[in-house]
Amino acid sequence: MKILIIEDEAGLRESIEAYFQEAGNICETADSYQAAMTKINLYSYDCILLDITLPGGSGIEILKTLKANNNKDGILIISAKNSLDDRLEGLDLGADDYLVKPFHLSELKARVSAIMRRKMYDGNNILQFNEISIDLSAKTVAVSDIPVKFTRKEFALLIYFIANKGKVVSKNAIAEHLWGDGIDLADNFDFIYSHIKNIRKKLIEAGAHDYIQAAYGMGYKFNDK
Amino acid sequence: MKLLDRYNRVNLIAAIIIMLITGGIYYLAISSILINEKDKSLEVEEHEIFDYVNLNHRLPQVFESPDQQISFKQVPKNSVTRQFINTIYYKKYNEPESGRGLISFIDMGNAYYRILIVESKVETEDLIQIIFSITIGVILLLLLALVIINRLILNRLWQPFYNILGELKLFHVSDTRSIPTLDSSIDEFNELHKEVSAMATRVKQEYQNLKSFTENASHELLTPIAIINSKLDTLIQTENLNEGQSKLLTDLYGAVNRLNRLNQSMLLLVKVENNLLKDENLVDIKALTEEMVIQFEEIFQSKNLNVTYNLDEKQVYANRHLMEILLSNLLSNGIRHNYNGGEIKIELNNENLTIENTGDELSLKEEQIFTRFHKSSHSEGSGLGLTISKQICENFNFSLNYNFQKPYHQFRISF
Numbered sequence: 001m002k003i004l005i006i007e008d009e010a011g012l013r014e015s016i017e018a019y020f021q022e023a024g025n026i027c028e029t030a031d032s033y034q035a036a037m038t039k040i041n042l043y044s045y046d047c048i049l050l051d052i053t054l055p056g057g058s059g060i061e062i063l064k065t066l067k068a069n070n071n072k073d074g075i076l077i078i079s080a081k082n083s084l085d086d087r088l089e090g091l092d093l094g095a096d097d098y099l100v101k102p103f104h105l106s107e108l109k110a111r112v113s114a115i116m117r118r119k120m121y122d123g124n125n126i127l128q129f130n131e132i133s134i135d136l137s138a139k140t141v142a143v144s145d146i147p148v149k150f151t152r153k154e155f156a157l158l159i160y161f162i163a164n165k166g167k168v169v170s171k172n173a174i175a176e177h178l179w180g181d182g183i184d185l186a187d188n189f190d191f192i193y194s195h196i197k198n199i200r201k202k203l204i205e206a207g208a209h210d211y212i213q214a215a216y217g218m219g220y221k222f223n224d225k
Numbered sequence: 226m227k228l229l230d231r232y233n234r235v236n237l238i239a240a241i242i243i244m245l246i247t248g249g250i251y252y253l254a255i256s257s258i259l260i261n262e263k264d265k266s267l268e269v270e271e272h273e274i275f276d277y278v279n280l281n282h283r284l285p286q287v288f289e290s291p292d293q294q295i296s297f298k299q300v301p302k303n304s305v306t307r308q309f310i311n312t313i314y315y316k317k318y319n320e321p322e323s324g325r326g327l328i329s330f331i332d333m334g335n336a337y338y339r340i341l342i343v344e345s346k347v348e349t350e351d352l353i354q355i356i357f358s359i360t361i362g363v364i365l366l367l368l369l370a371l372v373i374i375n376r377l378i379l380n381r382l383w384q385p386f387y388n389i390l391g392e393l394k395l396f397h398v399s400d401t402r403s404i405p406t407l408d409s410s411i412d413e414f415n416e417l418h419k420e421v422s423a424m425a426t427r428v429k430q431e432y433q434n435l436k437s438f439t440e441n442a443s444h445e446l447l448t449p450i451a452i453i454n455s456k457l458d459t460l461i462q463t464e465n466l467n468e469g470q471s472k473l474l475t476d477l478y479g480a481v482n483r484l485n486r487l488n489q490s491m492l493l494l495v496k497v498e499n500n501l502l503k504d505e506n507l508v509d510i511k512a513l514t515e516e517m518v519i520q521f522e523e524i525f526q527s528k529n530l531n532v533t534y535n536l537d538e539k540q541v542y543a544n545r546h547l548m549e550i551l552l553s554n555l556l557s558n559g560i561r562h563n564y565n566g567g568e569i570k571i572e573l574n575n576e577n578l579t580i581e582n583t584g585d586e587l588s589l590k591e592e593q594i595f596t597r598f599h600k601s602s603h604s605e606g607s608g609l610g611l612t613i614s615k616q617i618c619e620n621f622n623f624s625l626n627y628n629f630q631k632p633y634h635q636f637r638i639s640f
Contacts, residue, residue: 015455102451105458216471
């Protein structure tokens with residue numbers, strides 16, 4: 001997958017680049033409006049991560065140019081502006097998703113994966129991971145064709161893990177992904193543990209590998225092996 | 226006391242005192258003039274007697290007269306001094322009246338007579354009385370007119386002042402409305418208005434600066450927090466971390482998370498206070514509450530909380546996003562300050578939504594809990610949750626109140 005990261009903050013840009021590169025993607029970066037414009041006019045990407053506030057111009061202008069060129073790249077806006085208007089403007093102009101800073105890299109990865117899945121949708125909306133197949137439209141899970149009952153949150157968590165396979169995902173990131181940032185209970189992550197335990201149990205009972213590994217006390221890792 | 230009343234009171238007292246003094250002086254002056262007149266008429270009479278005696282060498286005959294009495298009395302020589310007296314005028318049929326008399330004497334050589342001429346003073350007194358009452362009447366009328374005119378004119382004159390006062394009463398720093406211009410020809414009021422307007426503008430400006438400072442500061446914090454977050458996400462990918470390092474990372478995550486929440490809360494508070502989230506719709510509170518309860522389900526379970534609810538249909542005009550935040554804040558509070566195995570009760574009816582939870586045995590102080598950054602010592606919350614909740618309620622004209630009914634802490638939103 002070829003990704004363009006348009007972000008002026010070096011620290012953030014490098015982290016995103018490193019996170020996506022490890023997963024076998026090709027990443028290019030642009031740190032200003034001009035650099036971004038040059039790249040989008042020369043190359044095409046599977047997904048573009050677009051910051052709105054850039055030196056030299058606005059990310060909104062880049063978005064407009066992309067859409068004017070009838071570009072089919074997936075576009076995910078990453079912005080510090082968390083107002084409904086900005087969000088709506090971005091989505092109205094044709095962005096695929098909008099992620100507010102600060103975010104977890106795992107969340108970003110999950111959003112990008114979702115965009116890519118939608119882009120590559122070919123009538124059959126099945127996400128296959130080894131022996132696990134997930135029907136994204138019907139929201140069902142099957143292991144080696146045996147259906148396994150998953151709750152809504154367990155389903156969301158499984159997709160999240162698969163999008164971030166091979167990565168340690170922190171408990172904070174999981175909590176935010178499942179409960180949104182409306183729930184302010186940073187002091188209590190016990191409820192995540194029971195979800196993970198259920199998913200593992202269901203998958204193992206259906207004959208799947210034990211993919212989920214606890215990473216010390218920090219989080220969980222979905223192993224590819 | 227109103228300025229006008231005070232002014233009128235002083236005016237009135239001064240006027241009455243001056244009126245009494247001048248009235249007295251006036252009375253004295255008029256009566257002395259009239260008595261003088263009476264004395265002259267008595268002297269004329271005396272002269273007539275003298276003339277008669279000089280001509281005829283005998284006393285004149287005294288006739289009955291309606292307003293004058295003359296009497297002669299033989300007395301020892303040189304026993305009488307000439308003088309005017311106030312005396313009584315006896316009438317035959319009527320009651321005695323006050324009179325003015327002249328005692329004089331006549332020496333006829335062989336006989337020495339005392340002469341007493343008395344004239345009734347009734348007419349004089351009547352005259353004084355009439356003049357005096359007319360004068361008093363005029364003064365009173367004048368005074369009354371003065372008070373009424375003062376009242377009318379002063380009320381009109383002070384109207385700009387009351388306008389400015391009214392504007393000051395309505396003044397609110399977060400209000401965008403400016404003080405309307407004043408239409409007055411009085412310099413003092415124009416100056417007052419100018420200064421009040423300038424002050425209001427200044428205060429609002431300062432308040433806006435303060436708010437945009439909070440907003441900008443929070444905004445500027447977002448990028449560094451995003452960087453720390455992403456670096457932590459990268460750091461935990463490191464293989465072979467030992468237990469100590471993992472503990473450090475977990476703590477760092479926790480701290481960054483709190484920092485982030487605090488920052489988000491401040492941004493939200495600024496937005497709610499500025500009433501920037503205007504998008505209002507009909508929100509189904511019952512459905513929203515049910516959604517929230519489902520959302521929180523795992524968290525209730527992890528703390529073994531017994532949640533009971535009784536929800537009636539209720540819809541309100543509000544911003545859905547803010548109502549979500551409001552409910553989520555109150556439920557989070559109910560969980561955070563609860564003990565393991567405690568209770569949460571939610572009740573919704575047409576008038577209010579009540580969320581009750583068990584927790585500490587002590588009542589909280591209502592005036593404190595809604596202030597910014599007030600929180601219990603062991604709480605990991607931002608300390609802004611209830612402030613935001615209260616502000617959200619105010620935006621939609623709801624009220625949010627706290628009550629402690631042992632063992633329940635009760636938060637009630639009244640629609």
